[in-house]
Amino acid sequence: MTAVLAFMLSVAPALNSQAVASPALPAPLGSPELRASAAAVAAGERVEVVEERSERETVFANPDGTTFTLEKSITPVRVAREGKWVEPDPTLVRNTDGSVGPAAAAVDLSFSAGGDAADLVTIAKGTQSVSLGWPGALPAPRLDGEHAVYEDVLPDVNLILTATVEGFRQVLEVKTPEAAANPALKAIEYRFGAENLTIQAGAGGGLDALDGNGRPVFRSPAARMWNSAGDGAAPAQAQRSLYLAAPAESGTDEPVAAGPNEESDRLAGPGPGDDSSVMDLKLTD
Template sequence: MAAAMQPAVADVQAAGSSAATPLSAEAAASQKAAADGSPVEVTDDRTEYETTYANPDGTTFTRDQSTVPVRARQSDGSWTAPDPTLVVRADGTVGPKAAVVDLAFSGGGAGSGLVDITRGGKSLRLGWPGTLPKPTLDGVNAVYADVLPGVDLRMTATTEGFRELLVVKTLEAAANAELKKISFSLRADGLTVAPTSGGGMTAVDEDAHPVFTAPPALMWDSRGDGTTAGTATQLERSAAMTTTATPSPSATTDPSTGTKGDGTAGPGDGDASAVLPVQVSWDALAVVPDATLLGNTDSGAFPVYIDPSVGLDQTAHTYLRSDGVSDFNWSNGSDNEGKGTGHCSSWNGYYCGPGYTERLYFQFSPSGLAGKKVLSATFRATESWSFTCDARWVDLERTSNISSSTTWATRPNNLGTMATADVSAGRSSLCDPSQPPAPIEFTGSSLTTTVGNFAAGKFSRLTLLVKARDETDTSS
């Protein structure tokens, strides 16, 4: 299966309240929807992750809930589309145009102000142990060149957090003793920071509710960069969830023409990798890089990448691979192709990878759904690429919950199949008739009942898995 993830969406229809308060926002929207014969948004109920519509029947509502932000609030209170593109601010710091966290990267100077992230008045500040040069901005990235000899620090903004990536460019740079342990100074305001059992970090408020979270750090080399498959081909068959179906230019690419991928995006086929537990103290976060990867004497294994990240604990989604690679709160990437499901190997002359299985998990919080009577529920995905023009079965399953520390080895337990779909989309003109990227909807009584129980408070989080039904089929 393939797709392009913007927001992962659960579309839920819930019973509306009575008209006892005729001038409420809900009642006004219901009246207008009934009069117009079309859905009307209840704008007062907007959040960064949810959109509510009054239905034309005048009594029910439809709520769309996403696992990534669909809008961000601006300083004047208005809403805008999330946009993590970095800009220089009046105070000299660097931050995203529109995000659901207050995020500021250093404009250069003292390393103690490397990054500030704030949500609801609660904040974390991380510092670099040294002076920072003025960063070079490139879209969502701020690159601080040569923070150590031959080592760049690349800070990437997301709509919910940030990613720190150390790029060790040469064998000589890797020999620097300062890379044996990398420590970032830490200051928390209104939060208590602690390690997680899986090697990550969590920052909780005074009520022990997680505000920010971090998975274990990941480290990888460039041994596989000479191949023409790997990351690029994998992204072309990636699966993701979205409320839109705008095809990216690469969505129609034949996978046999895959090209060398961007090594900063994560480990590709043939790259060696290692998971690095985050060491947490009251005033520092630290990682100890893998000595074998740093000590490689083959210059072709460089650059080597070391990637810790921090994000908002609001909703969650994670990508798991059977070879141990994971990506918590992954994004679509610059090509808008997202991540994949199914078995990544070879099929009909097309090479995807050396033989691993991919799964996608999406976790929802009850939020505005709590207490509603659910009449129907739909989980919507956009498939952006498939290996064949012939449809393959994709299953939507409920599982136990995920966290930033979830790996393939600790993957959630299956709690039952919610819905299935027999689909093929994204190959465009390679099929006759053409099959452009297309939204896929999962719905049915099992999903509706489960979402109803979720709304009733029978469990605190709803986690859904998108997976190929036959995970031995290399064309699925």
């Protein structure tokens, strides 16, 4: 039997994927837009205005010489890395300071290398950050793609952190019925820290990290737990996640998933036939 407890934190994208053609605005002579427009007319096909790239936006000059197309994606299609745009890659690597983080993500994300677990996870965007601490020491993690596995943080209980392009998920994998009966699992006290943000309870049992104007920068949905009723070979899980909050122009307060969930990934959520429930959350000073 396996059970899981999980936590997720991440940043949310701007809008659903879309393409919008708009009339060309007057552009300075020799501007990137004008050069791309001339190249599109000459080639008979649209040409990207490379200088207008962002994590989620791509601008093309159309071959009619008068319009441009703006494409927006709900998730980053590229991220900045060492002054260059690169393809997003949540695969975990070991950093020079000993911490663990994704190869290329839209947020600054680091996982503990083991030992003192005061900073189990730190996620940041610019000067704003949230840190999560585990109540105890940790073994060095075993890296498996985007997963960092801290084995036996309690008897027959693994702590698993999963990096996404915009956040992370944290899962406790409870491998045996005896482990599930451990009183230490009834309530786990995580230490939260924030830089230039205020943590408060969010809608539906989640958490919001707010900036000075009261806008959410990071957001976590409610923590969940589920068992392996649908698959007797799998352990039980509990999950919480944290992610970037949707910007104001998206027109929604709904949480956005921290990353795509593979149907075969039992760490992403309950599967068919699994029993699941939302976990209680209590914030204290």
